[in-house]
Structure formats: C-alpha cells, structure tokens
Amino acid sequence: MENYNENNVVNLGGKIASNPVFSHELYDEKFYKLDVETKRLSDSSDILPIIVSERLIDIDDLKIGEIVNIVGQFRSYNQQTESKSKLILSIFAKEIEKTQEDILTLNDANLIGYICKTPIYRKTPLGREIADVLIAVNRSYKKSDYIPCILWGRNARFCETLEVGTMVKINGRIQSRKYEKKLENGASEEKIAYEVSVSKFSVDKSEEE
Numbered sequence: 001m002e003n004y005n006e007n008n009v010v011n012l013g014g015k016i017a018s019n020p021v022f023s024h025e026l027y028d029e030k031f032y033k034l035d036v037e038t039k040r041l042s043d044s045s046d047i048l049p050i051i052v053s054e055r056l057i058d059i060d061d062l063k064i065g066e067i068v069n070i071v072g073q074f075r076s077y078n079q080q081t082e083s084k085s086k087l088i089l090s091i092f093a094k095e096i097e098k099t100q101e102d103i104l105t106l107n108d109a110n111l112i113g114y115i116c117k118t119p120i121y122r123k124t125p126l127g128r129e130i131a132d133v134l135i136a137v138n139r140s141y142k143k144s145d146y147i148p149c150i151l152w153g154r155n156a157r158f159c160e161t162l163e164v165g166t167m168v169k170i171n172g173r174i175q176s177r178k179y180e181k182k183l184e185n186g187a188s189e190e191k192i193a194y195e196v197s198v199s200k201f202s203v204d205k206s207e208e209e
Helices: 153-160
Strands: 008-016 021-026 029-039 045-053 067-080 085-098 107-115 120-123 129-139 143-152 167-182 188-203
Touching (some): 045 067, 045 167, 045 188, 129 153, 143 153, 153 188
Parallel strands (some): 045 085, 143 188
Antiparallel strands (some): 008 067, 008 107, 107 167, 120 129, 129 143
C-alpha cells in the first residue's frame, strides 16, 4: 500500500511575511493563508504561501516577523476561471510552531511521484542546462498534486531521456520566481511561479520489485 505521508514531505523554516487571511472552510474546519519568507544560501529570499488550519495553532498568535517551523506537504489544486483552469500551489501545514531557532534557510522538500508531461530540456544563453518537469504526487482519496520541478546540469540531461509515467524521487527546495505575463491587450503583468529546485533526483524502481 502506498504511504501518502511519505510521498510528499516539506520541512520549512522562515519568517511570517503576511497576516493570516481566511482561505476556505471544510467540514466546519477553517483554513487560513499566510506567506512565509525563507532565505536561500545566496541570501536572496523566497516568499511561499502557507495554508494553516485553525486547529493547529491560534491563528491570532501568528504575527509578522516571527519565526516558524512548518512540516507539511506541497499541494496543488485547479482554480477554474471562465476560459481555463489555473494550477494553484501552496504548502499545506500539518505541523506549525513558533521558534527562536535560526532556521531561516530551512527549506527541504522530498517528493515521490510520476512524470506526467514530457520533460522540457533547454540551455540558458550562458550554456547552463535546465529541464522543466511536472510530476504527479498521489494523495489519499484518489487525489494527486501536480508539482512543477526544475533540474540542472546532469540531472537535467538525465531527466530528458525519461518517459511519461516514470516514477521518480526528488529532493530539493521550494522557490518562488517572478515573471512577466503578456496580456491580450499587449500589456504585461507580474506573476509569481512556485517550483521545486531539485538537488537530488533518481528513478524509483520499487514498483518493479
């Protein structure tokens, strides 16, 4: 039997960067959204969206600037609009606590999933090798989370040869990336994408055993 708790594990440390706002309610349980700023080793930062249940912690006790440690999952859902659906990504907290520890660079994501689109391999103008991969991570109740990942160097080259449906193990950090989206009227709008920047990547052959 598949262990959904191990398929998708995120351990994150950072500073609260926005006040919690109501997100949704499910079975009389209220969930709130807030942003957490986590630092890269390069000293730049990623601002990541977190979903927290009112049953995990006193929501009013989550103040901007406080350091928190979050253990949870990187999840997605499709937001339907009039013309198309949009993939919305966030970190779903299963545990959250305030701390005084220096964990501002803690950002560890471990995923096991299936490649669900042909990997896109390319080179930057400076010759750096990159591959964009979308993986489907199974969740309970026959749901799946679709997680964009970016691979570098030899991992990018290796991933280019893999077929859709290949089961893979991924370790990396979740990052935010700003980009400009061109609108139909010719103007542009700043958007933020979230993805896993992969440091360790392997094919999972456990299903073959």
